[in-house]
Amino acid sequence: MINYLSRMTPYFHTNRFALPAAAVSAFALSVIFLFSTFTSLHGSSIWYAVLLYLVFTFCLGVFLLRIAVNTVQSLVKSQAVIAKTEEKFRFMSDSVPNLVWMSDNLGLITFFNRRWTEYTGLDYEQSIVCPELIHEDERAEMHHQWYRAVAEKTPFDMEYRLRRVDGEYRWHLARALPLYDSSGAITNWFGSCTDIHDQKLKNQELKRVQIALELAQKATRVATWEIDTQTGVITHTPIIEMLFGFDAHIPQRHHEELLAVVHDDDREIVRQAMNSWIAMSRPENGGEENFRIEFRVVWPDQSIHWLSKVASNIRDESGRVAFLRGATFDITDIKTMQNAQQQLTIREEAARESSRLKSEFLAAMSHEIRTPINGVLGMTTFLLETELTAEQFEYADAVRRSGNALLTVI
Incomplete structure (x- = not known):
């Protein structure tokens, strides 16, 4: 029907009065024929009635015909606009590197872009009947989250693996948003899948390294940290809580929070040493880079522990020290052994002196x-x-x- 209307559009547009003219000609012939017939049989009065009826019928027909022509022309134009819009959409969807798809308001897929076909090796008909495209570990969860989003009319966002044409499953970030009509009803869902496989593997490797680092730091009782010299905020690894005797893990703490648990005899020494180092690290003061200090902290159970802090400064573009980056480690055992060694040395010296005397x-x-x-x-x-x-x-x-x-x- 649409193709037929499309072929008829030029004729309707350039000959918009052709049909009314043909109707007038046919009507004239009919009037002549009826006039001759009725006047010969019934006289002129009948002829006038018939003539009025025919005029009314003709006007109504021309009016309805014009409406029909306009309606057909509007439909053809609307179809042309829709076709052009669809053409633009396909061009745009085929131009992006993402896998683009659309569904109806019930969540049933209605469209895949060319990139989807190139990636999966499957066309639309093959794709909608191939559940193996999604990795079995995420398949059930993906369907659950997708249809829940459709039912609740909320955006869809999930990471899962899609099978490539060579059989490799690669991680993708799938997102979809609903499209609304003027009345606020959902007409379609527009979605895309972005390949995040390489970044996902890097993140997994980074997480593995972080876990290994945390285990190593926990075993060796070493914490790494970074201090913003402007705000005094410390970003640190979780082991810092154990070293300073805190119960809860807070990713960021203020420097004064850590100083608060330093032994009373060491607190001001540590504060002054840090401030002095920051001042001496300025280029005009010699640019001292490294810092090291040992001090005691008092845990909530009143036990005393020795810590050692080493750090280096990180400068911004102007040469100003922006961050202090370093590590803090527990040296309580070392200090205990050193004290024991000192006591042993003292006893040995006393024994030697006694023997000499x-x-x-x-x-x-x-x-x-x-x-x-x-x-x-x-x-x-x-x-x-x-x-x-x-x-x-x-x-x-x-x-x-x-x-x-x-x-x-x-």
């Missing part, structure tokens, strides 16, 4: 004791050479033996 004492005592003992032994030797009774000799000899034994000891 003992040796000096014994040396002094040996000298002081040997002198009189040598005199006693000499006199005992002379005594033994004199005439002594057996009992006297035994006593003197016992003194000599005891003296020699004492000299051996000292």
Whole structure:
């Protein structure tokens, strides 16, 4: 019907009075014939009545015919506009790199663009009967979310894998929005699928690395962070909570929140050291790049833990320090071992000093004791050479033996 109307459009447009003229000619012939017939049979009065009837009928016919012609012309023009609009839409949809599709108001797919056919290797008829195009892991969820969006008249947004013509499933971001008519009713849904496969794999790899980093940081008790020097806001990894004794994980904290749990004896030292380093890192002050400090923090259970902080500055285009980026790690065990080593060293030094003093004492005592003992032994030797009774000799000899034994000891 549309093709026939399209062929008739030029004739109706250039010969808009052709049909009325033909009708007038036919009417004139009919009037002549009827006039001749009725006047011969019934006289002129009948002829006037018939003539009026025919004039009325003719006018009504011309009016209705004109309406029909205008209606047909409007339909043809509307169809031409629709066809041109569809042509523009197809051109635009085929020009984008995305997979474009449309559905009716019930969610049934009615259109795929050329890029869809190139990607899947399937035309429209093949695509709508091929559920395997969507990966089985996301297929059921995709249908659930799609028809829920259609039912609730809300935008559709989901990531799932689509099968390429070579059989590879690639990740796509699918989005669809409803199209409304002038009355507010949904007429169609317009959707597209954007290939995000490479970015998805990069994100998955990044997430894997982040998880591995968090596990490594948790095992080694090391946290990484970055401080905005203008706001004092710290962006950090979750392990920072464990190091400073916080219960809840907050991705960003203010620098003063961390200083609040620093030991009272160390808090001002840390604050002044940080401020001094930021000042010294300015180019006009020498541009010091690195920073390191050790300090204590007090956990809610009042236990004391040692932390070490190392950092480097990040400059903006003007050379100003915009960020401080670094790491904080727990050195409590190291400090405990160092303290134990210091205590051991102190005890060893004390033992060596005690031994030295003992040796000096014994040396002094040996000298002081040997002198009189040598005199006693000499006199005992002379005594033994004199005439002594057996009992006297035994006593003197016992003194000599005891003296020699004492000299051996000292």
